[in-house]
Amino acid sequence: MRHRHQTQHGRMTATTTGSNATAASATTTVAVLGLGPMGVALARALAAGGSRVRVWNRTPRTLAEHGLADVERDGSPAPIELADDPAAAVAGADLVVVCVRDHTASRALLETVAPHLDGAVLVNVSTGSPDQATRSARHAEALGVRYVTGAVMVPTPMVGTDDCLVLYAGEEDDVTVATAALTPLGGTADVVGTDHAVPPVLDLAMLDIYFAGMYAFMHAAALVGRQGVTPARFLPYAQAITETLNGSLPGLAASATERTYRTGDARLGMCLAFQEHILTASEEAGVPTELPALVRDASRRAERAHGADIDWDVVAEELLGPR
Template sequence: MTDINVSSTIAVLGLGAMGAAIARAAAAGGHRVVAWNRTPRSLEEFGLDGAGVIELAESPMVSVDDADMIVVCVRNHDASRAVLDQIGSTLSGRVVVNVSTGTPAETVASAEHAAQLGVRYVTGAVMVPTPMVGTEQSFVIYAGSPTDIADAELLFDAMQGTSDVVGDDHAVPPALDLAMLDIYFAGMYAHLHATALANVHGIEPTRFLPYARGIVETLGASLPGLTTAVEKRSYDSGEARLDMCLSFLEHIVATSREAAIDPGLAEVVRSASASALTSWPGSTDWDVVGEEFLASP
């Protein structure tokens, strides 16, 4: 990592919750921060008063005027491309790190757009909630050319935690981001559903929580086996039969309906399992339900 240099200036374009957290982390790391937001507010309104050397600029052009590097954190990639159109002509030799949320296709399009403008460009995906930005728990995934990544280390230092550089394919950071969030939101939804199901039967949420944590640990231990099954497309370990798992799912769905609770994800998984059983023997590992995705174009 590079040594913190108090004379370094980082421009942060976009002061939503994540942009403000990045600005705060950069200032706390000893950098001068010049920030811009489409909707003008005061440092106090952004929660940035007393956070270090942070100045507000009236336009993107002013914010990047003497910046050593630029961070773009706006609502989406349509907005980030519009920002780059405004500042692209002023960015010779400097790196832009775009951490705006988007799909893999959108981030690739933004990288191509930046290249057309002659902008040195890095894609980033922040994988933690805003309170963890600038702490050892921070985790950000980056993609870009080796030279551009090297010059983005000012931001790596400021963000702290883990800076995971995954190569130069700009589709990879958002693909990893969205894939991880796929698990995260499904898990949270399943926990809320399960908590409600237990509560109907007199099991209070706090009493259920240790059981929920236990099954999450079991799930974590199951992931390597699922990964191996997907990689080899082999479903013959005999550990979790498709027909047995379908029976469990039928009971979850039935119990939910008896309690007047929408079966939710359990119904989706039950249907996928029943569909797999029309093509595979009941003794096949339940993991075979993943073939539905592997067979998709």
């Protein structure tokens, strides 16, 4: 179960909706534009949760081909209507969700549907960079569209469950409409304020940690594998160090905020010695060295700039830029 989230500015609010809290959207018509895996998951959850759903996809397929023919609500088929074009999908809808590959695609769609929205709020959950999200919001404003930036922070199986987490940014009235209509998505609706760059930057920052961590695990599994240790045998050790990392995050966050690096918890010189050993072990094993070399080199630069008798966290200085 997800819990409340708070930004450093304290502006973020969270609403835990629950996957069965559907009454608010019982008569709501939601259009979903884009039926990739995420668009389908959103449409399924909305239809199962009580919304009337209208869907459209660039490449025409049947509802069954989209995996939307078997959705049930209270034991009966849920109402999902397949529209021939985006304008028909949004006509008369209370809320429009755009869920396509990127912001180039979503902006073109927005231009197509803008004249047909009739005051409906449009939520764009297509992933993009913070600048792309900001530009898309300005584009929507110029078109007179009530526009909310969303970021679905979970994989498709978690949509419609208590573990769903969606971030929203936009004008308060528009976000209120969006979160009410999207109640069937379940879990937590995090409203992060009016800055459209915040949902994507939080989304991508989480994925930054996720992909680097997954690559680090695979690298480590290759390293132990050269000594005949199987991934399964390594797994509990990997999970233990991940727990340790999790416990270290509050201290790292404090370091990145205060920028003093004087707790004495993990000295740079000591950490650098470990990193040299990891690099040597990788070379001995013939495992690619880019990742350990990247971390070691960042530590070396920090040592040159700040000396070895300081917290390793000082590597943040070259990342964070001028104070």
